Amino acid sequence: MFILIDMEKCDYTTLLRSLQFPERWLNEGDVKVLCRDKDGTEDTRAVSSFVSEVEKLFQETKTFPVILVATCNSKNGCASAVFPTLARLFLHVIHMQSPDxxxxxxxxxxxxxxxxxxxxxxxxxxxxxxxxxxxxxxxxxxxxxxxxxxxxxxxxxxxxxxxxxxxxxxxxxxxxxxxxxxxxxxxIDAPKIPKVSWNDVGGLSDLKEEIMQTIMLPLQHPGLLATGLKRSGILLFGPPGTGKTLLAKAVATECSLNFLSVKGPELLNMYVGQSEENVREVFSRARAASPCIIFFDELDSLAPNRGKTGDSGGVMDRVVSQLLAEMDGLQETSHLFVIGATNRPDLIDPALLRPGRFDKLLYVGISEDKESQLSIMVALTRRFQLRSDVNLKDVVSLLPDKVTGADLYSVCSHAWAIALRTEIHNLMHGGSSMPSAVEVGVEDFREAIINLTPSISEEDLAYFQKIRDKL
Structure with a gap:
C-alpha cells in the first residue's frame, strides 16, 4: 500500500506511530524533490528506476505487507508538485488541513x-x-x-x-x-497590529453596529447562511483622519479574528508576475488563518481604474484582475472577510464595487455634533491624568463645529505636551520633584484648541459629501 500525505509542518511520524505502524514500514520524505535534476526538471531515468524498484519491492513482498509513505509540502497541493509518473504510484492521498x-x-x-x-x-x-x-x-x-x-x-x-x-x-x-x-x-511581511478595543474608538456608533452585524452574523449562525447569500467585503471611505483604519482594527479585536493588514503599495513589485503572486499569497495566508479579516488600506493605489493608469506594462490592470478573481472565490467560505479603506473611492475600478465584492460601502465622516466629539474626547483621554477643573463637555464646546478624529487627537496630544512643558518649567525653577504622571488642565486644552487648524476645509468636505451622495 502506498500513501501520499499532502501536509505542512505536521508531525506525521507521530501520526503514523499512533496507528501502530512498525518503524520499518515507514519511508518518509518530501516526494516533490525526488527524481529531479539540478534545474528542477524531471529526470526520466531516475523516475523509471524508482518506479521499477518500487514494483519489484511490491512483487517480492506479497506475503509481508510493505507500506510506503511519502510527504509533500506544496501551496497548490501535491497534484501540481509531484510528477504524474510518481503520483500514480500512490493509491491514497491524504490532505492534512489546518486544524479547527x-x-x-x-x-x-x-x-x-x-x-x-x-x-x-x-x-x-x-x-x-x-x-x-x-x-x-x-x-x-x-x-x-x-x-x-x-x-x-x-x-x-x-x-x-x-x-x-x-x-x-x-x-x-x-x-x-x-x-x-x-x-x-x-x-507574512505584515505589520503587527496592536490591540484596539471599542473604548479606543469614539463615536461611529452606527458604523460599529453595521460592521459587527455583517461580520459576526456568519460566525455565530453559519448554518443559517449555508445556502443563502453572503457578503464579501466592506469598503470604508471618507475624508482622511476620520478613523477608518482604527475602526477596522477594533472590529478584528472585538471579534477575536486574525487581522492581516496590507498597504496597497506593499504588494507591487518590479518583476513581471510578482505583484499578482503577492495578491494570491495574501489571500492564501488569510484562508489558512481563517477566520480572518484582510484589511486593504489605501485601496485606490492597489486597484485603480483599468486602462486609465498610464502604465505601459499593464501591471496595475493585471493586479486588479487578480484581486477580482480572488474576491470572487470568497463566497466559498463565511470565515474570510475583506475590509478596504480609501479616501478616493471614485478612483477605484468599478468592477470592485459591484455586489458580491465590496458590496457594502460605508461613509466615515467627520464629527459635526458635540455628542460624537465628546465621545471621541473621552476615548482619547481615558489614559490621561486630568485635573479636577477639567470638564470635557466645556472643552468640547470650545471646538469648531466640523473636526475629524485626527484633529481631536492633535488637540489632546498638544494639550499633554503643553502640560509636560509646564511641569518641566516648574521643576527647573524651584520645583521639588517631577510628578509621577502629567496632569492636564483646562488651560492646556484651551491653548491647544486656539492653535488648532481643521485638516478638512469646506471645499474638501463638500467634495467628499458629493462622492457619498453619488455612491
Missing part, C-alpha cells in the same frame, strides 16, 4: 502531556486565539509558555534548591501568543 478549534485544543493538551507540564489555563480559550496555527506552531507556543513560566519562577523561587513543577497559567500563554503573533506577522 477543537483539534487545536486537543493538540495543546497532548503536547503539554508529552512535555510533562501541567496546565492551569483554559486551553479552549487559548485555542480560540490560535486560528491558522498548525502542529509546529502549537508546539512552539507551548515551548514559549514553558520558557515564560521558567522566567517567572526564577524570580519567585531563586532560593529553592529544587525547581518547582511547571504549571502553565493563562499569563504564560498570553505572553507566548504575543511572541507567536509577532513572528507570524513578520513571516
Amino acid at each position: 478549534e477543537l483539534q487545536r485544543t486537543a493538540m495543546l493538551q497532548w503536547i503539554s502531556q508529552k512535555c510533562g507540564v501541567s496546565v492551569n489555563a483554559d486551553l479552549s480559550h487559548v485555542a480560540a486565539q490560535t486560528s491558522g496555527f498548525i502542529y509546529a506552531d502549537l508546539a512552539a507556543l507551548v515551548s514559549h509558555a514553558v520558557r515564560n513560566n521558567f522566567k517567572r519562577m526564577k524570580v519567585t523561587s531563586c532560593d529553592e534548591q529544587n525547581s518547582p513543577d511547571v504549571a502553565l497559567s493563562n499569563a504564560d500563554f498570553e505572553e507566548a501568543l504575543d511572541i507567536m503573533h509577532a513572528a507570524y506577522s513578520e513571516a
